[in-house]
Amino acid sequence: DKVNSYMWVYCSGQDSPVPNHPVPNIVLYDFHNSRAATCVVDYLNGYQGYLHVDGYQAYGKTQATLVGCWAHARRKFIEAKKLQGKHKAGKADVVLSLIQKLYGVESRIKDKSIDEKYTARQADSLPIINKLNTWLEENQRHLVGNSKLIEAANYLTNQWHKLIRYLDDGRLSIDNNRAERAVKPFVIGRKNWLFSQTTNGAHASATLYSIVETAKVNGLIPFDYVNACLDELCKPEPDIDSLLPWNVKK
Structure with missing residues (x-):
């Protein structure tokens, strides 16, 4: 019998090394x-910080403060736009244009400090958010015909309190693409595991991938890093802290 299995992914920090990042x-x-x-x-269990998520309801049962993903919201309006027909503008285009402006702000401030990001979002992103909210208030109740547009508008409404939370703190991101990118190694390689039969093997794969992918986002060469770990672990009293990828001297 076919048994479903799932690889949950958790990410922190950035996609690449950032000097003095906390x-x-x-x-x-x-x-x-x-x-x-x-x-x-x-x-x-016990974590009460920010957690970037998609719309899956399970995250709401944690103690974390949830932050929504504008990439997921945008994707739903892109699907709605496809039903409008080629070269035909409609309500989905209005929302997509505003979301694109939100991303434009993020592009301009990506190298700014945390405080500068917060200030820029309050000045430039908040007015765009208000326009999106106005669009919802004026249009959602009257949408008919395009089921994808109705679905997209409902998603925007249901996730709204999470989607706008990134405005509250310059440390937060506009989307959850950090985790989306981290999922790709498994998406690319999953055909290789069609004949994997054991839970122990899956747990081992999760551990190995965690080590390799964490090494990569810290600017390390995985092969060299794993060899360095094995060499250190062979010592009578290995220095474990020195093996943490963000502590390794390049």
Whole structure:
């Protein structure tokens, strides 16, 4: 019988090394045979910080402060636009244009400090957010015909409190693409595991991928890093802290 299995991914920090960044770059995979809320609730037990997420309801059962993903919201309006027909403008285009402006702000401030990002978002992004909110108030109740547009508008409304949360803190991102990118190694390689039969093997894969991907986002060459770890671990009293990828001297 076919058994579903899931690889949960947790990320912190950035996609690449940032000098003096207070949060280490980590990519961590956690294997489960289930997508039940208990998986993330148990793993994040006691965590009350920010958590970037998509619209999956399980995250709402954690103690974390949830931050939504504008990339997911935009994707739904792109699907709605396809139903409008080629070269035909419509309501979806209005929303997509405003979302693109939000991303334009992020592009301009990507190298700014945390405080500068917060200030810029309040000055430049908040007015765009208000326009999107006005669009919802004026249009959502009257949408007919395009089921994808109705679905996209409903998603925007249901996720709104999470989607606008990134305005509150310059440390936050506009989307969850950090984790989306971290999922790709498994998406690319999953055909290789069609004949994997054991849970222990899946847990081992999760550990190995966590080590390799975390090394990569810290600017290390995985092969060299793993060799360095093995050499250090062979010592009678290995220095474990020195092996953490963000502590390794390049």
